[in-house]
Amino acid sequence: xxxxxxxxxxxxxxxxxxxxxxxxxxxxxxxxxxxxxxxxxxxxxxxxxxxxxxxxxxxxxxxxxxxxxxxxxxxxxxxxxxxxxxxxxxxxxxxxxxxxxxxxxxxxxxxxxxxxxxxxxxxxxxxxxxxxxxxxxxxxxxxxxxxxxxxxxxxxxxxxxxxxxxxxxxxxxxxxxxxxxxxxxxxxxxxxxxxxxxxxxxxxxxxxxxxxxxxxxxxxxxxxxxxxxxxxxxxxxxxxxxxxxxxxxxxxxxxxxxxxxxxxxxxxxxxxxxxxxxxxxxxxxxxxxxx
Amino acid sequence: xxxxxxxxxxxxxxxxxxxxxxxxxxxxxxxxxxxxxxxxxxxxxxxxxxxxxxxxxxxxxxxxxxxxxxxxxxxxxxxxxxxxxxxxxxxxxxxxxxxxxxxxxxxxxxxxxxxxxxxxxxxxxxxxxxxxxxxxxxxxxxxxxxxxxxxxxxxxxxxxxxxxxxxxxxxxxxxxxxxxxxxxxxxxxxxxxxxxxxxxxxxxxxxxxxxxxxxxxxxxxxxxxxxxxxxxxxxxxxxxxxxxxxxxxxxxxxxxxxxxxxxxxxxxxxxxxxxxxxxxxxxxxxxxxxxxxxxxxxxxxxxxxxxxxxxxxxxxxxxxxxxxxxxxxxxxxxxxxxxxxxxxxxxxxxxxxxxxxxxxxxxxxxxxxxxxxxxxxxxxxxxx
Numbered sequence: 256x257x258x259x260x261x262x263x264x265x266x267x268x269x270x271x272x273x274x275x276x277x278x279x280x281x282x283x284x285x286x287x288x289x290x291x292x293x294x295x296x297x298x299x300x301x302x303x304x305x306x307x308x309x310x311x312x313x314x315x316x317x318x319x320x321x322x323x324x325x326x327x328x329x330x331x332x333x334x335x336x337x338x339x340x341x342x343x344x345x346x347x348x349x350x351x352x353x354x355x356x357x358x359x360x361x362x363x364x365x366x367x368x369x370x371x372x373x374x375x376x377x378x379x380x381x382x383x384x385x386x387x388x389x390x391x392x393x394x395x396x397x398x399x400x401x402x403x404x405x406x407x408x409x410x411x412x413x414x415x416x417x418x419x420x421x422x423x424x425x426x427x428x429x430x431x432x433x434x435x436x437x438x439x440x441x442x443x444x445x446x447x448x449x450x451x452x453x454x455x456x457x458x459x460x461x462x463x464x465x466x467x468x469x470x471x472x473x474x475x476x477x478x479x480x481x482x483x484x485x486x487x488x489x490x491x492x493x494x495x496x497x498x499x500x501x502x503x504x505x506x507x508x509x510x511x512x513x514x515x516x517x518x519x520x521x522x523x524x525x526x527x528x529x530x531x532x533x534x535x536x537x538x539x540x541x542x543x544x545x546x
Numbered sequence: 547x548x549x550x551x552x553x554x555x556x557x558x559x560x561x562x563x564x565x566x567x568x569x570x571x572x573x574x575x576x577x578x579x580x581x582x583x584x585x586x587x588x589x590x591x592x593x594x595x596x597x598x599x600x601x602x603x604x605x606x607x608x609x610x611x612x613x614x615x616x617x618x619x620x621x622x623x624x625x626x627x628x629x630x631x632x633x634x635x636x637x638x639x640x641x642x643x644x645x646x647x648x649x650x651x652x653x654x655x656x657x658x659x660x661x662x663x664x665x666x667x668x669x670x671x672x673x674x675x676x677x678x679x680x681x682x683x684x685x686x687x688x689x690x691x692x693x694x695x696x697x698x699x700x701x702x703x704x705x706x707x708x709x710x711x712x713x714x715x716x717x718x719x720x721x722x723x724x725x726x727x728x729x730x731x732x733x734x735x736x737x738x739x740x741x742x743x744x745x746x747x748x749x750x751x752x753x754x755x756x757x758x759x760x761x762x763x764x765x766x767x768x769x770x771x772x773x774x775x776x777x778x779x780x781x782x783x784x785x786x787x788x789x790x791x792x793x794x795x796x797x798x799x800x801x802x803x804x805x806x807x808x809x810x811x812x813x814x815x816x817x818x819x820x821x822x823x824x825x826x827x828x829x830x831x832x833x834x835x836x837x838x839x840x841x842x843x844x845x846x847x848x849x850x851x852x853x854x855x856x857x858x859x860x861x862x863x864x865x866x867x868x869x870x871x872x873x874x875x876x877x878x879x880x881x882x883x884x885x886x887x888x889x890x891x892x893x894x895x896x897x898x899x900x901x902x903x904x905x906x907x908x909x910x911x912x913x914x915x916x917x918x919x920x921x922x923x924x925x926x927x928x929x930x
Contacts, residue, residue: 445648458635
């Protein structure tokens with residue numbers, strides 16, 4: 256046997272082992288999703304038979320309908336759909352406003368530098384490292400003063416404030432590698448502060464906009480702590496509703512309904528990732544490495 | 547009153563004094579090239595004219611109007627940037643028309659103006675493309691179109707050709723020159739390339755270390771340099787600078803240069819009066835390579851040719867010319883001879899020196915030793 260083919264065979268063997276391990280991890284990783292999905296399409300009787308990994312013998316959409324429209328959360332039996340739209344009402348303005356503010360901050364911090372811009376950026380960066388739990392009490396007090404307690408509006412504010420640090424970091428790093436000459440050229444052409452931002456920089460920022468949207472959307476949508484602390488009852492986001500649904504102690508545990516509700520809660524983030532995922536890495540890399 | 551008047555302009559960044567009192571005045575239709583090594587402050591000066599850098603001290607007058615504190619967009623100035631600075635998300639037409647759009651020019655007029663400029667620059671077929679889809683030369687044209695379309699009083703070019711490959715650079719250089727001749731616009735152009743400066747300019751301003759070394763026509767700067775720096779910077783191959791000694795002979799100053807065997811005596815034709823004071827002192831002679839030739843190529847009509855036999859150290863054919871290197875005053879000296887002159891290193895041959903083109907410098911101050919007179923090559927700050 257020649258040395259070359261020996262190494263080739265050894266390469267092949269290594270590769271096989273590698274793929275086997277990767278496949279194993281993939282299976283382990285995907286197993287919960289598989290169980291969730293199959294369970295959500297099963298009837299309760301089938302679940303009680305105990306074979307968790309089996310495909311549904313009889314496919315049914317009833318658990319999904321119930322989760323969406325008639326499952327009991329607390330005292331109301333209207334399903335999760337109301338809370339789903341609560342989450343939408345929180346996520347959309349929170350993502351857009353924090354993103355826009357972050358973009359503005361990044362623009363000013365790189366293209367209209369002022370004395371002390373580094374300190375300002377440092378402080379904003381610092382806000383990324385503040386744990387959620389620390390700000391619960393002061394934030395509750397602030398929301399009370401602003402009369403925003405127990406409302407989706409209050410949650411929007413919390414998420415905007417918490418998000419600005421991250422969005423500013425993203426946009427600042429992205430705009431740091433954006434050529435200054437373009438801004439100068441636009442100035443000579445007669446464009447002002449906002450025109451330069453909206454006409455020159457923002458249209459060239461698609462990758463970082465995608466990153467910001469994914470990041471903010473996932474964080475805000477999946478947030479539980481702020482939701483459970485600052486909004487209750489009808490204004491709660493879906494994560495809180497899901498928790499209440501699963502923890503409702505009346506009657507039999509409807510695993511299929513719980514799974515369907517969990518899937519409903521997870522779908523929007525999945526969609527965002529699938530639609531925008533290919534930009535995500537590209538955007539994360541840009542700005543960090545000049546290229 | 548001159549059209550663009552840069553009056554004793556200073557620039558300081560904190561402690562560093564970047565521009566130390568620049569005085570330049572040009573007329574309408576002039577093509578001023580600011581040339582100098584990197585870090586000489588030429589780009590800073592250009593940015594100050596554009597309004598992108600503030601002026602620490604001094605005055606900037608455009609067509610009689612003081613523009614020190616006028617916003618860049620209101621100076622009636624357009625600029626072509628080194629990186630072209632095309633707006634990446636806009637089409638070529640959008641890029642060219644952006645300045646007009648910002649000035650609220652109606653869409654129809656804008657379209658006409660864009661088409662006119664596109665035709666002038668032969669980029670009509672590119673109008674719908676994005677900058678990312680263009681080659682370097684095309685981007686360059688679009689950047690020029692963006693400046694031209696506004697029909698400003700003054701054009702600024704910041705090393706516009708430095709990102710192009712050698713051949714394209716020469717083509718674009720010709721094109722910029724033609725454009726200037728056709729449109730008769732006033733241009734301030736920054737480059738570190740002295741050939742660009744020579745070919746394009748109607749006025750050259752040579753700068754070094756934040757100071758203006760010389761302002762004049764290309765020929766004047768080339769033939770009549772103010773100091774050693776200008777002499778060495780302008781021209782390629784550069785001027786031969788040779789150590790020599792001025793002595794008096796028959797009542798006239800002559801220059802003596804050490805050769806391999808003896809001493810070469812060159813009569814002084816220019817700046818005789820000033821050089822009388824330099825007798826028995828060391829100087830530096832400046833002779834362009836084309837002022838040292840083979841005797842047959844020399845221009846004998848003026849009677850200023852002085853011949854000498856010298857050893858050949860090196861022969862460098864370029865095709866068009868043959869550069870022959872010999873040693874004078876301890877340094878290598880380039881002579882330009884006819885191509886095909888049969889010469890080999892080690893041989894001796896006759897060199898013809900055109901002494902009417904010889905200039906002399908003070909080795910201490912590095913300044914030119916010249917007769918007292920007011921010429922256009924003197925910076926205006928000194929004559930005013």
